[in-house]
Amino acid sequence: DVVMTQSPLxxxxxLGQPASISCRSSQSLVYSDGNTYLNWFQQRPGxxxxxxxxxxxxxDSGVPDRFSGSGSGTYFxxxxxxxxxxxxxxxxxxxxxHWPHTFGQGTKLEIK
Amino acid sequence: xxxxxxxxxxxxxPGESLRLSCAASxxxxxxxxMSWVRQAPGQGLEWVAxxxxxxxxxxxxxxxxxxxxxxRDNARNSLYLQMNSLRGEDTAVYYCARDNGPTGWIVxxxxxxxxxxx
Numbered sequence: 472d473v474v475m476t477q478s479p480l481x482x483x484x485x486l487g488q489p490a491s492i493s494c495r496s497s498q499s500l501v502y503s504d505g506n507t508y509l510n511w512f513q514q515r516p517g518x519x520x521x522x523x524x525x526x527x528x529x530x531d532s533g534v535p536d537r538f539s540g541s542g543s544g545t546y547f548x549x550x551x552x553x554x555x556x557x558x559x560x561x562x563x564x565x566x567x568x569h570w571p572h573t574f575g576q577g578t579k580l581e582i583k
Numbered sequence: 584x585x586x587x588x589x590x591x592x593x594x595x596x597p598g599e600s601l602r603l604s605c606a607a608s609x610x611x612x613x614x615x616x617m618s619w620v621r622q623a624p625g626q627g628l629e630w631v632a633x634x635x636x637x638x639x640x641x642x643x644x645x646x647x648x649x650x651x652x653x654x655r656d657n658a659r660n661s662l663y664l665q666m667n668s669l670r671g672e673d674t675a676v677y678y679c680a681r682d683n684g685p686t687g688w689i690v691x692x693x694x695x696x697x698x699x700x701x
Contacts, residue, residue: 488691508685512628519691520620526686563628567685569610571644574628 473498473566477575483583490551492578494564499544501568508567509547511540514558514577524549556582563564585609585690587593587679592695603695604681605662610690613657616682621675622694629675630665632664633682646672669699 474497484490500507511524522531524540527547537552551558559582564575591603603619618633632643632653641653652665662679676696680688 502685506685512687512688514628519693520688521691522687522689525683544638561627565628565687567687570642572630572685572687574630577627 472571473500473569473573473576475564475566475573477562477564477578480576480578482578484551484554484580484581485583486556487553490554490558490580491579492549492562492564494542494547494549495543496545496547496566498569500547501544507543509540509542510565510567511538511549512563512565512574513560514563518552520563551580554580556583585681587681587690587692589677589679589692589695592677592697594698594700595651595669597670597699599699600638600665601669601697602668603664603666603677603679603697605664605692607662607679607681608661610681612655612660616684617655617662618682618688619653619662620680620688620691621673621677621697622678623672623675626675631677634662666697671696671699673697674699676687 476495478493500509507528512520513523514520520526528540539550561579563577586608588606619631634641634653637653650668654663676694678694679692681690
């Protein structure tokens with residue numbers, strides 16, 4: 472299985488400051504169709520997961536533009552330009568290129 | 584409103600069985616692959632199984648192969664997960680989710696708790 476490794480696992484951030492989460496995959500996530508199926512999910516406390524970004528950098532409907540995704544191959548990043556209180560959550564990267572689809576361990580973002 | 588509602592969770596002993604259900608509404612259930620995704624206590628997310636539109640193609644994570652069976656009833660807009668020979672490591676919240684293939688899952692239920700303990 473493809474192993475997804477996130478860092479850091481805990482991320483204390485001051486309100487209004489930027490935040491960055493890294494995600495590495497054990498294999499390239501470029502699929503035979505040319506797409507890279509790296510997706511990001513947010514899980515707020517007590518809630519179900521919610522997809523934020525798909526195919527590396529495409530924001531889902533309703534996701535604030537302070538969230539952005541980038542990367543290629545085996546290295547990817549989720550950035551929040553200015554952290555707000557509602558961003559407190561665990562963030563997971565997930566690959567959909569290889570079966571089975573696998574998640575990273577999660578990064579817990581908290582307010583400092 | 585697009586909605587998924589799970590039910591059927593509970594406390595069982597190791598080796599016992601449980602059947603989870605997921606009721607879908609607000610979208611054309613028969614037009615989507617569906618998945619079960621679980622989350623062990625304090626842990627991350629793990630895809631468990633998925634099923635195609637007609638129910639004749641199914642995939643499972645290795646750890647549940649031969650013990651879990653996913654199925655669906657399109658006439659009832661319902662998804663199921665039959666879990667046999669349950670183990671402690673199956674303890675988790677089980678989410679029903681609308682499968683969007685390689686881009687993950689967009690619609691999620693609130694989850695149902697399964698606890699396997701003697």
